[in-house]
Amino acid sequence: MDEMRAALFDRFGPPDVLYEGTVPVPGIKPGEVLVRVHASSVNGGELHGRAGRVRLVTGRRFPQRTGLDFAGEIAEVGSAVTEPLKGTAVWGILPRRMGSMAEYVAVRPRQTSAAPAGLTPVEAVSVLAGGTTGITALRDKAGLRPGERLLVRGASGGVGSVAVQLGKVYGAHVTALAGARNRDFVHALGADEVLDHRTTRPTELGPFDVILDTVGTRHRDYRKLLAPGGRMVAIAFDPGHIGRSLGYILASAVHGSRRVRFFSGNPRHDLLAELARMAETGRVRPVVDTVRPLAELAAAHAALEAGGVRGKHVVRIL
Known part of the structure; x- marks a missing residue:
């Protein structure tokens, strides 16, 4: 397992600059876990990043990645990690960087929590x-x-x-x-x-x-x-x-x-866990507008930019 599918773009521009390519599977440090991503969603900040409106933050080196949130399962754990265990369903948000529109992400355990029980990854990532x-x-x-x-x-x-x-x-x-x-x-x-x-x-x-x-x-x-x-x-x-x-x-x-x-959010484990409990008890319900495969990410970006959305445009990775 040397390479994985990921959403990429080689220049700033409209949604059609996005494409599905391959990049190396991220290696993990002793204190990290490798998450097999099942689903991610399109967020407003990603539209600005792709269009080049925040290039002072993203830089100008290409290809660039996109995607902030993810729901999936632990595929590998670092040598210093005791929890979560391999196979655990988790969700999380990448800390101040893009790249969750891919088959795998490497994160620290505190940047995840157990995903809400009873929800599919597509439903979970929508909230x-x-x-x-x-x-x-x-x-x-x-x-x-x-x-x-x-x-x-x-x-x-x-x-x-x-x-x-x-x-x-x-x-x-x-x-x-x-x-x-x-x-x-x-x-x-x-x-x-x-x-x-x-x-x-x-x-x-x-x-x-x-x-x-x-x-x-x-x-x-x-x-x-x-x-x-x-x-x-x-x-x-x-x-x-x-x-x-x-x-x-x-x-x-x-x-x-x-x-x-x-504020600019960077949620940690306790906040993710609290939201998971709300979703499990039905106090917060899934809000899925559309579901598309990774190869159709450009269409999801275009739909969000067009407005009139009802909840989230979700991208199924697995």
Whole structure:
């Protein structure tokens, strides 16, 4: 087993720069495990990486890899690893690098947890990145409390669809912004109110105690909807105005009581394990939009860029 299939691209550009190629199977250090990947999902940050919008982070050396999250099983364990055992079903997110759209990934055990029992790898990975992001945003960054009013922008997407569910888990009244065709889908996730983002102006909304923004635009307009002491968590930037968006968020942390927070997730074992328990008990449900093989990753990227998504575009590796 010297080589494996992996998603690659040799230049920045549109989805069709992606292709299925071969790379060496990663070797593992004594403190690492080798995971046989069964499924991965497409996340917004991967679109920016492929298009070259964050090349200061990704660099310009090619070929480049893509993919952040994975669900699979332990294929090999390092000499210093006692748990998890070979054959254990696990899930996780790669730490600050791409490459999970491949047959194998090498990670430290603390970057994984046991996958949720009762879910297939495709179902599990559909809530993985969105769930860990949602828990960090709503519980840890915003401190969402029972009875508070939560607004979720982009409520039908990979993060928003899980965040709506988490908002109800945490006891909030959830207002969701999504496309009109996704109204019933988002209501079924538990949202108390679903509004069409195309026809609903920010001035018609509010006030809210917490706003989760997965869209990345109009931060200033939505911040005005916060009640005194309200908190807004942004997990996306407008790719055409990253500097302006970041500057505004930083300024909001200094001026006024209605603060905007931003973070880049890097979940560890305890957070992954907590989300797995939520998925096992049905408090968070799978949100699969489409399932494609690795060879059709370009189509998955194109579909996510086109918008109107309902949950996650999942890529089956195994």
